[in-house]
Structure formats: structure tokens, C-alpha cells
Amino acid sequence: MEFNLESSFSQIINALSQIIALENHQRIFHAWRVAVLATEVARKITPEDINQVFYASLLHDVGTVSLDNGIRPQLSLDQQRAHPVIFAHPVKGARIVQEIPGLEQAAEIIMDHHERWDGAGYPHEKRNEDINIGAQCLRIADSYDFCLQDNPRLDYEQSMKQLGEQKNKEFCSSVYEAFSEVLAHNEYCREISRDECLEEAVVELQQSLPRLQCPDKSDVIGITLRVFARVIDAKHLYTSGHSQRVSQYAMLLAEALHLDHDEISRIKWASLLHDAGKVAIPQSILNKPGPLSEEEFALVKRHPETTADIIKYIDVFKNLVPTVRHHHEHFNGRGYPDHLESQQIPYLSRIITVADAFDAMTSPRPYQRMKSIHEALAELEQQKDSQFDGEIINQAKEVFTALTV
Ligand SMILES: [Fe+2]
Ligand SMILES: [Fe+2]
Ligand SMILES: [Fe+2]
Ligand SMILES: [Fe+2]
Structure with a gap:
């Protein structure tokens, strides 16, 4: 890069x-x-x-x-x-x-x-x-x-x-x-x-202003982005560590799917930032235990676009805009925001979607019981080819099962 x-x-x-x-x-x-x-x-x-x-x-x-x-x-x-x-x-x-x-x-x-x-x-x-x-x-x-x-x-x-x-x-x-x-x-x-x-x-x-003296560390951007991710996750109690874990899961999947070095870096940054737009959603909505009203859900559904709007001003991350924008599309076209389907959805977004869902299921959330890794894998399998790209799920089973040993 x-x-x-x-x-x-x-x-x-x-x-x-x-x-x-x-x-x-x-x-x-x-x-x-x-x-x-x-x-x-x-x-x-x-x-x-x-x-x-x-x-x-x-x-x-x-x-x-x-x-x-x-x-x-x-x-x-x-x-x-x-x-x-x-x-x-x-x-x-x-x-x-x-x-x-x-x-x-x-x-x-x-x-x-x-x-x-x-x-x-x-x-x-x-x-x-x-x-x-x-x-x-x-x-x-x-x-x-x-x-x-x-x-x-x-x-x-x-x-x-x-x-x-x-x-x-x-x-x-x-x-x-x-x-x-x-x-x-x-x-x-x-x-x-x-x-x-x-x-x-x-x-x-x-x-x-005089230029900021960035210390000569090789991973200045990486460290800064991890801080960024922590701030995103700090908005809502239950999302603590979510962005960082999604990034790790997505990178494991990307490696197993033999993506090249550049794509693995892109997926790492995109997943750290994918939910930045969620900071715009009030706590009362995201922490609500019951079902959301139509307006509340509409607000939640805006977050991938908000994320895209924020990162498009960071020159080095402009190429991540489509990846973050489409991380809630479903393979069958029933996702959001653009109802893209199958191969229309950027490949990196499809990988992040799986990592994101896996983390949401295996972490405590106000609206659902936390699932074991095996339960989460069974659910991913069930949604294969409807919500998720089947080929990625096949790979995910191996990758995520390895986390239990
Ligand atoms: Fe102030
Ligand atoms: Fe203050
Ligand atoms: Fe999201
Ligand atoms: Fe997420």
C-alpha cells in the first residue's frame, strides 16, 4: 500500500x-x-x-x-x-x-x-x-x-x-x-x-501546523487503527472487542482462502473500521433487548453507509469504501444497503459478513443468548447460500473449528 x-x-x-x-x-x-x-x-x-x-x-x-x-x-x-x-x-x-x-x-x-x-x-x-x-x-x-x-x-x-x-x-x-x-x-x-x-x-x-513527528515505527497506522476500533467498540457496552475480533477472524478466513498479502491487509483494515458508523446509533437502540421498531431498524441499517462516508476522506482507505459499505449484504440479495446478491457483493465484504456474524453469535448480545462455537457453525451452515457465500462457509467451518482446540 x-x-x-x-x-x-x-x-x-x-x-x-x-x-x-x-x-x-x-x-x-x-x-x-x-x-x-x-x-x-x-x-x-x-x-x-x-x-x-x-x-x-x-x-x-x-x-x-x-x-x-x-x-x-x-x-x-x-x-x-x-x-x-x-x-x-x-x-x-x-x-x-x-x-x-x-x-x-x-x-x-x-x-x-x-x-x-x-x-x-x-x-x-x-x-x-x-x-x-x-x-x-x-x-x-x-x-x-x-x-x-x-x-x-x-x-x-x-x-x-x-x-x-x-x-x-x-x-x-x-x-x-x-x-x-x-x-x-x-x-x-x-x-x-x-x-x-x-x-x-x-x-x-x-x-x-508543523508536521507531526510520527515515531519511526513500522506500524503507526496499524496501531492508530486499533485504537480507532477500540473507540468504536466503546460506544456500546456489549460491542467491546468486536471490531478487533472480526478483524482477526476475517484475516484467518482470508489466509485460508489464499488471498494475497495486499488483500489480507485490506480486509484487516476494513474489518477494524466496518462498524464505525454504529457510533451514530443511540445506546437506547443498540442495547434494546426487544425487537426494534421500523424507524429504529432503519437507523441501524444506515451504519455501513456512514462508515463509508467517514473513511472515504482517508486517502489510503478510499479503496476500502465498497468493502465496508456492503458488509451487511446477503448472498440472496435480501441484505442492505443496496440489496446486492452473490458475486455482485465484493468478495472481501462477503468474508467480513461471515466473520461479523460469527462474532455476533459467539459474544453476549442483549437480544440473544451467546452461542457456543459449534452452535454458531451450525447456524452459519443453515444460512449457507441464503445469507452467506457457501464457499466461504465451507472454509469457515475448518477455520473456526480450529479455534476450539
Ligand atoms: Fe469539551
Ligand atoms: Fe472534557
Ligand atoms: Fe455492521
Ligand atoms: Fe459488526
């Missing part, structure tokens, strides 16, 4: 930040606005860290992916501290981001992004200079956006007055002064209170 490592890497991080916000578009605007503002503040306060502040801001609330609505601006500090997911999200987010090569410092920023200058923040009640300075840049941008969400018409003076009440409490005075200058002198920082200007501002800013 030919690719430019740095640009692929930043495209994947961008896609990851969009995943977090899929269900609620306000969340992506929030992340983008915080990224632009915090980076401009960092340019004045800690210029050597602007890259890390930018990526930390894009991903700062990754630890709240399991919350349908993220953090609402109306929540008081006490309410945030009392909420188990919100209280833990800086630690959870830092742990996730720490694993992405080159973003270790961004992880430290995320860890401290709810600490306050006066020591009343969370999770570690750090104070003053003990707090990462990049996190303070993020803190003020985060607070400003909450003020804007409360009152979108706030002008410069009103915003600075409101934020001024938190000077030396939530953030230090130098960060406040820097923010005030950013807002007063950067026209585009004022413009970005309008959502429609945001995407362009983020792209421009990202292109102007």
Missing part, C-alpha cells in the same frame, strides 16, 4: 474525532472550535506545543464516547464530578490517546483538561503550575464554547467579561490575556462562532 504516512495519520485522527461526534453534530463543531481557539492561544503561550494542543483538542472528549450526548454545558462542576463517566473521561481519554504513536504529549494535555488553576478541578485536583499548560489553553477554549452554546450571540466584550469571572480560578491570568488577544485580533477566531466556517478553519490550521 503506497501512502504518505504523515498525511494519512492526520486524516485518520480527523476521522477519529468525527466518530466521537457522529451522533450529535454539535459535538464535532465543539471539538473543531476548541481546536482552533486552543491552538491559537497555545501559539502565544507555549508555541512549541501547538501541534499537540491541536490534536489534544480534537480528541479531548474521546473518553465520553459512551455518552449519547457528551458533556452538556449546563452541567455544574459538582454535577460533572458526581457523574461517573464524566469524572473519568480525562483519564480514559488520555489512556486512549497515549497509545497513538506521536501523541503521548497530547494525552497528558487531555488528562489535565478539566483541572483548574484553583485546584477545584478533576480528576486529580491539580493546581497552578502542576497543570499542563497546553491543558489550560484547552480549558479556556472549552469554557468559551460552553458560554457560546448557552448564548450564541455573545459578543467579544460579553465573552471576556464572562470568562474574566474565572480568571485565576479556572485558568491562569496569562492564558486569559492570551485568549483575549486571540479573540480580539484573529478575525477567523471570531468568525468560527458560526458553524459553517469551522471546517475550513480547521483544515487551514491543520495544514499550517
Whole structure:
């Protein structure tokens, strides 16, 4: 696979930040606005860290992916501290981001992004200079956006007055002064209170930043994608580990079916990402024990297209778009989204479908009892040539039976 490592890497991080916000578009605007503002503040306060502040801001609330609505601006500090997911999200987010090569410092920023200058923040009640300075840049941008969400018409003076009440409490005075200058002198920082200007501002800013130093590890993209998969699976309790397991099963099948090296890589990445669009489905629907209503099912059925929409912006994964789009087609044409049948369905999608169904049957799900490997194989056999490609099932029996020994 030919690719430019740095640009692929930043495209994947961008896609990851969009995943977090899929269900609620306000969340992506929030992340983008915080990224632009915090980076401009960092340019004045800690210029050597602007890259890390930018990526930390894009991903700062990754630890709240399991919350349908993220953090609402109306929540008081006490309410945030009392909420188990919100209280833990800086630690959870830092742990996730720490694993992405080159973003270790961004992880430290995320860890401290709810600490306050006066020591009343969370999770570690750090104070003053003990707090990462990049996190303070993020803190003020985060607070400003909450003020804007409360009152979108706030002008410069009103915003600075409101934020001024938190000077030396939530953030230090130098960060406040820097923010005030950013807002007063950067026209585009004022413009970005309008959502429609945001995407362009983020792209421009990202292109102007010094290149992220990707460590010289051979598998930067692989490691980042596995983190990506974990974030996807973290949205819903029962999907924990699903993407990673589907990827492993699909690779075992691909090897047994003698696919070449390139195709095996493609199936590995496509399966890690196949359910990215599921993040857009509210927990109440995916965790529902009973049957879904028509509208609910329609929402679930949109996820392969949503996945395709997200990964088409990652240049190196453009060729995976058909594979992920068709992972719920049935061999008899009764699947979705395009009702393709037999050979019309991309071969790699047909393999992923089998790996996906096998994992769904052998993992606990709210709507069904977990099956043993033998029960799952019997069910795959039963659906041979209706839901699944019979030839792949023949191979799957051997591959999956070997898992029991
Ligand atoms: Fe946060
Ligand atoms: Fe935030
Ligand atoms: Fe799926
Ligand atoms: Fe799946």
C-alpha cells in the first residue's frame, strides 16, 4: 500500500474525532472550535506545543464516547464530578490517546483538561503550575464554547467579561490575556462562532501546523487503527472487542482462502473500521433487548453507509469504501444497503459478513443468548447460500473449528 504516512495519520485522527461526534453534530463543531481557539492561544503561550494542543483538542472528549450526548454545558462542576463517566473521561481519554504513536504529549494535555488553576478541578485536583499548560489553553477554549452554546450571540466584550469571572480560578491570568488577544485580533477566531466556517478553519490550521513527528515505527497506522476500533467498540457496552475480533477472524478466513498479502491487509483494515458508523446509533437502540421498531431498524441499517462516508476522506482507505459499505449484504440479495446478491457483493465484504456474524453469535448480545462455537457453525451452515457465500462457509467451518482446540 503506497501512502504518505504523515498525511494519512492526520486524516485518520480527523476521522477519529468525527466518530466521537457522529451522533450529535454539535459535538464535532465543539471539538473543531476548541481546536482552533486552543491552538491559537497555545501559539502565544507555549508555541512549541501547538501541534499537540491541536490534536489534544480534537480528541479531548474521546473518553465520553459512551455518552449519547457528551458533556452538556449546563452541567455544574459538582454535577460533572458526581457523574461517573464524566469524572473519568480525562483519564480514559488520555489512556486512549497515549497509545497513538506521536501523541503521548497530547494525552497528558487531555488528562489535565478539566483541572483548574484553583485546584477545584478533576480528576486529580491539580493546581497552578502542576497543570499542563497546553491543558489550560484547552480549558479556556472549552469554557468559551460552553458560554457560546448557552448564548450564541455573545459578543467579544460579553465573552471576556464572562470568562474574566474565572480568571485565576479556572485558568491562569496569562492564558486569559492570551485568549483575549486571540479573540480580539484573529478575525477567523471570531468568525468560527458560526458553524459553517469551522471546517475550513480547521483544515487551514491543520495544514499550517508543523508536521507531526510520527515515531519511526513500522506500524503507526496499524496501531492508530486499533485504537480507532477500540473507540468504536466503546460506544456500546456489549460491542467491546468486536471490531478487533472480526478483524482477526476475517484475516484467518482470508489466509485460508489464499488471498494475497495486499488483500489480507485490506480486509484487516476494513474489518477494524466496518462498524464505525454504529457510533451514530443511540445506546437506547443498540442495547434494546426487544425487537426494534421500523424507524429504529432503519437507523441501524444506515451504519455501513456512514462508515463509508467517514473513511472515504482517508486517502489510503478510499479503496476500502465498497468493502465496508456492503458488509451487511446477503448472498440472496435480501441484505442492505443496496440489496446486492452473490458475486455482485465484493468478495472481501462477503468474508467480513461471515466473520461479523460469527462474532455476533459467539459474544453476549442483549437480544440473544451467546452461542457456543459449534452452535454458531451450525447456524452459519443453515444460512449457507441464503445469507452467506457457501464457499466461504465451507472454509469457515475448518477455520473456526480450529479455534476450539
Ligand atoms: Fe472534557
Ligand atoms: Fe469539551
Ligand atoms: Fe455492521
Ligand atoms: Fe459488526
